[in-house]
Amino acid sequence: MGDVGLGAYLMVGAVLFVCGVVCMATKRNGIGILMGVELVLNGANVNFVAFSRYTSLGLDGQSTALFVVVLAAAEAAVALAIALNFYNNHLTIDVDRGNELHG
Amino acid sequence: MIEQMLFWVFAILTCGGAIAVVATQNVVRMAFWLVVSLGSVAALFFLLHADFLGAAQLLIYVGGTVVLLVFGVMLTASGPYTQIQTSPAEGLLGAGVGGLLLFVLVSSIGSVDWVEVSSRLPLEPSAPFVSDVRLESRAEESLVNTRSAEEKQGLIARQQGGRTVRQLGMGFLGLRPDRNLKEGGARGLAPGYFLPFEIVSIHLLVVLIGAAYLARAKRRVNAG
Numbered sequence: 001m002g003d004v005g006l007g008a009y010l011m012v013g014a015v016l017f018v019c020g021v022v023c024m025a026t027k028r029n030g031i032g033i034l035m036g037v038e039l040v041l042n043g044a045n046v047n048f049v050a051f052s053r054y055t056s057l058g059l060d061g062q063s064t065a066l067f068v069v070v071l072a073a074a075e076a077a078v079a080l081a082i083a084l085n086f087y088n089n090h091l092t093i094d095v096d097r098g099n100e101l102h103g
Numbered sequence: 104m105i106e107q108m109l110f111w112v113f114a115i116l117t118c119g120g121a122i123a124v125v126a127t128q129n130v131v132r133m134a135f136w137l138v139v140s141l142g143s144v145a146a147l148f149f150l151l152h153a154d155f156l157g158a159a160q161l162l163i164y165v166g167g168t169v170v171l172l173v174f175g176v177m178l179t180a181s182g183p184y185t186q187i188q189t190s191p192a193e194g195l196l197g198a199g200v201g202g203l204l205l206f207v208l209v210s211s212i213g214s215v216d217w218v219e220v221s222s223r224l225p226l227e228p229s230a231p232f233v234s235d236v237r238l239e240s241r242a243e244e245s246l247v248n249t250r251s252a253e254e255k256q257g258l259i260a261r262q263q264g265g266r267t268v269r270q271l272g273m274g275f276l277g278l279r280p281d282r283n284l285k286e287g288g289a290r291g292l293a294p295g296y297f298l299p300f301e302i303v304s305i306h307l308l309v310v311l312i313g314a315a316y317l318a319r320a321k322r323r324v325n326a327g
Contacts, residue, residue, distance in 0.1 A: 019121035022201035055221035081317035
């Protein structure tokens with residue numbers, strides 16, 4: 001069939017996941033952290049759909065991936081609203097300055 | 104052959120876009136590379152025969168979420184702290200930890216024989232993917248006849264053929280015509296995703312109201 005197989009797709013998912021984690025850990029811009037979250041969720045989605053295609057699990061993987069997409073959109077909307085509030089209060093989006101709750 | 108080539112092209116675009124998102128410091132360029140990466144993920148979904156999911160990825164992520172992020176960048180990019188740089192030491196440390204994490208993941212993926220593992224999944228109780236009701240009896244018959252796991256997987260993939268819209272829609276309405284829980288000729292449809300679908304709808308509504316409430320126009324603290 002000339003197929004690339006499950007492993008190759010899992011590798012792509014792993015690279016997306018690691019890039020998202022590093023992005024979340026190193027960026028100081030709040031929007032950059034949001035982009036890292038999107039990358040992580042997409043890596044998980046690639047894994048879901050690859051397992052749905054190459055095993056007998058069927059459409060369960062694709063349904064879960066659709067829920068993940070919807071929840072990611074909701075998360076982006078709320079996080080952006082919080083980021084705008086943060087910017088209104090601090091005049092910056094640098095997350096290192098959000099330490100007012102620091103005991 | 105062409106499928107393999109397309110896979111490698113889009114896999115390289117996906118990984119390269121993700122790495123560029125991490126490596127770039129400018130937020131607008133990060134958004135551009137995010138579009139490249141997410142669009143290539145949608146292409147990978149199409150290659151995985153998930154046509155509806157690929158279209159949804161293009162519409163929701165590339166058309167919605169990234170536009171939302173770009174608007175966030177525009178609304179927050181003015182002011183005294185426009186350029187927020189990561190210090191090189193932090194970047195190096197992050198790259199090292201990320202490389203180690205990638206090594207762990209890749210080595211554990213490579214150490215599993217996925218064909219053998221997936222052949223141990225219960226194939227028999229679940230009926231095959233049928234893209235059409237007409238095909239159903241023929242498909243079940245041929246699936247019973249072919250015994251080996253790889254043959255079954257190939258058959259399932261060929262019968263699925265990418266037309267997933269009807270099955271996904273019926274699954275979200277609580278019906279799973281593609282999955283039969285009972286053996287033999289008996290019919291016992293698997294439960295679908297009706298309750299999670301309703302919960303996620305209410306969740307989306309609540310989230311949008313909450314986001315509008317949080318981001319409503321207010322006076323700045325030091326301006327009032």
